[in-house]
Amino acid sequence: MKIFFVTSNRGKVKEAKAFLEPLGIKVKQLKITYPEIQADSLEEVVKFGIEWLKDRVPKYFFIEDSGLFIEALNGFPGVYSAYTYKTIGLEGILKLMENAKNRRAYFKSVIGYYDGDIHMFTGVVHGVISEEKKGTHGFGYDPIFTPDGYNKTFAEMTTDEKNAISHRGKALKEFHRWLKENLKY
Ligand code: ITT
Numbered sequence: 001m002k003i004f005f006v007t008s009n010r011g012k013v014k015e016a017k018a019f020l021e022p023l024g025i026k027v028k029q030l031k032i033t034y035p036e037i038q039a040d041s042l043e044e045v046v047k048f049g050i051e052w053l054k055d056r057v058p059k060y061f062f063i064e065d066s067g068l069f070i071e072a073l074n075g076f077p078g079v080y081s082a083y084t085y086k087t088i089g090l091e092g093i094l095k096l097m098e099n100a101k102n103r104r105a106y107f108k109s110v111i112g113y114y115d116g117d118i119h120m121f122t123g124v125v126h127g128v129i130s131e132e133k134k135g136t137h138g139f140g141y142d143p144i145f146t147p148d149g150y151n152k153t154f155a156e157m158t159t160d161e162k163n164a165i166s167h168r169g170k171a172l173k174e175f176h177r178w179l180k181e182n183l184k185y
Contacts, residue, residue, distance in 0.1 A: 001183065002026040003113075004061035006053055008033060011139030012064055012168065018159045019172045025179065030057060042067055042079060043120060046112035054114055062113040062175070066167060068141045069108065070129060072100040081141070090133055090144050103128040107145065109167040111175050119178060123170025138162060 005016055005027050013029045020027050037048045042065045049063050067081035073096060077084035084092070097103065105128060111121045126148050133143040135155025142155035147165055154162050163169035 001060075001179075002028060004028050004030045004057060006030045006032050006034065006049075006057055006061055006063045009139065012066075015159055015163055015166075015168050016064075016172060019163050019169060020176060023176055025176070030061065032057065034063070036065070036082070039079060042108060042110040043122075045079060046110045046120060047118060050112045050114050050118050060113070060115050062111055064109060064111045064168065064171070066107060066109040068105060068145065070097070070105040072097065072102045072104075085140055090141065093129070093141070093144060094132070097129050100129075103130075105129050105145065107141075107167040109171040111171045113175060113178075121171045121174035121178065123167040123172070123174065125165060125167045125170070 001024070003025060005013055007013060007029065008031050010029075013027065017027045032053065034049045034052050036045050039045050039048070045065045046063060049065070053061065053063065067078045069075045069078045070093075077093070104126070106124050106126045109123045113119045113121070127146050130144050130146050130153055134153045135143050135157075137157060137159070138155045143153055146153050154166065163172070
């Protein structure tokens, strides 16, 4: 089966392909920019995005909204992760964290799939914000996030290694489980 992934982020597409294609699901990127509302939760952003896209994009499609939630910053950048990345960037986050004793943070991913109804799948990974940038793989905040149980950042992992433990990998796993139960492909 083939499904569209509506996103402008090539890093997300690479991860979704690496996870879903070996399972027989072809993923095709559609670069259509949709409005991301200012909301308190990733779920609300996803729901609004799908409502806007559903008459503009062929079925079947999914979108994904994700964010990095840092304890010492009361959950910032959270739903503002994309904007924060583009403005203050990794250096800005490391600066805000300079004197923080608590470096705990988590990534959350919400996938919204549309087949006439909206279905959501979520994944979370906990870890810490590293003292400095490390690694060149992945994208976004990967060079400053070290998942629990590891002493390397996401940017020091291969796509498969990251997918096995990441927020997006977990959401993709739930998504795949649902597809298998609900569709014949
Ligand atoms: P879309 O077109 O899919 O919206 P985006 O990059 O704008 O792509 P989001 O709106 O979901 O994505 O914003 C999430 C932000 O968090 C963005 O800056 C990403 O770089 C970052 N992010 C999300 N998942 C990440 C991951 O697995 N590793 C590192 N950074 C991540």
